[in-house]
Amino acid sequence: KEKFFRQNILKNKKALVTAGPTYEPLDPVRFVGNHSSGKMGFALAEDLYEKGADVTVVSGPVYQQTKYKGIKVINVNTAEEMYNTCLQLHDEMDIEIMAAAVADYKPAAVAPEKIKKTNNSLQLELAKTNDILATLGARKKHQFLVGFALETNNEKQHALDKLEKKNADMIVLNSLKDANAGFGFDTNKVSVFSANGDNVEMELASKKEIANKIVDLVIKKIHA
Ligand code: CTP
Numbered sequence: 001k002e003k004f005f006r007q008n009i010l011k012n013k014k015a016l017v018t019a020g021p022t023y024e025p026l027d028p029v030r031f032v033g034n035h036s037s038g039k040m041g042f043a044l045a046e047d048l049y050e051k052g053a054d055v056t057v058v059s060g061p062v063y064q065q066t067k068y069k070g071i072k073v074i075n076v077n078t079a080e081e082m083y084n085t086c087l088q089l090h091d092e093m094d095i096e097i098m099a100a101a102v103a104d105y106k107p108a109a110v111a112p113e114k115i116k117k118t119n120n121s122l123q124l125e126l127a128k129t130n131d132i133l134a135t136l137g138a139r140k141k142h143q144f145l146v147g148f149a150l151e152t153n154n155e156k157q158h159a160l161d162k163l164e165k166k167n168a169d170m171i172v173l174n175s176l177k178d179a180n181a182g183f184g185f186d187t188n189k190v191s192v193f194s195a196n197g198d199n200v201e202m203e204l205a206s207k208k209e210i211a212n213k214i215v216d217l218v219i220k221k222i223h224a
């Protein structure tokens with residue numbers, strides 16, 4: 001029944017989407033995380049699926065679910081688990097969209113027991129995580145690789161820097177300037193930068209509509 005509604009544009013293409021936050025454990029009962037809802041990632045996965053792609057989502061902890069049984073969802077918790085899973089899937093993928101809000105740092109050590117309340121202050125030591133997008137970029141062969149960027153200043157320059165440094169084909173810049181865009185909202189405002197210099201500004205729209213436009217742009221680039 002599902003197949004009936006699917007298009008053929010991305011038939012036989014394999015797509016990987018990362019979604020949601022990552023949770024970095026501190027002790028057995030605590031973690032360092034962020035407010036990513038996974039909505040943008042799941043909207044992209046569903047749009048890719050509707051256009052015929054074979055879709056795998058590697059998702060951090062989210063309340064999101066997909067209505068499509070044909071989309072494979074691999075649940076992970078930490079940046080390291082997400083990194084290992086994505087690297088394993090990389091070779092067979094044709095399209096990779098990194099929409100997850102991966103933690104940049106994780107607690108340097110996980111306490112084996114619950115950290116007790118003692119002193120008036122507590123210092124946490126954090127260690128850098130691996131950059132999934134940059135690693136896939138460095139190992140890119142035939143894949144079309146899309147990253148996201150979240151900036152609060154010098155947005156365009158930072159987005160272009162990420163495009164180049166991570167060897168991505170496209171960077172979707174999330175605009176925080178609109179009050180209804182970003183974490184947790186059903187709408188988003190983005191601007192897309194491509195490796196060939198193209199810049200497409202999109203209007204504030206539902207994440208579903210934004211996903212549709214991003215995927216259409218990816219299809220256009222792949223066919224170009
Ligand atoms: N990303 C990733 N692995 C990480 C960190 C980020 O794959 N460990 C990906 C995100 O999924 C996103 C892109 O890199 O597609 C950019 O994420 P962002 O947080 O905007 O940029 P960073 O490179 O992490 O730099 P900073 O947070 O300092 O701006």
Ligand code: CA
Pocket residue numbers: 102103104
């Ligand atoms: Ca980051």
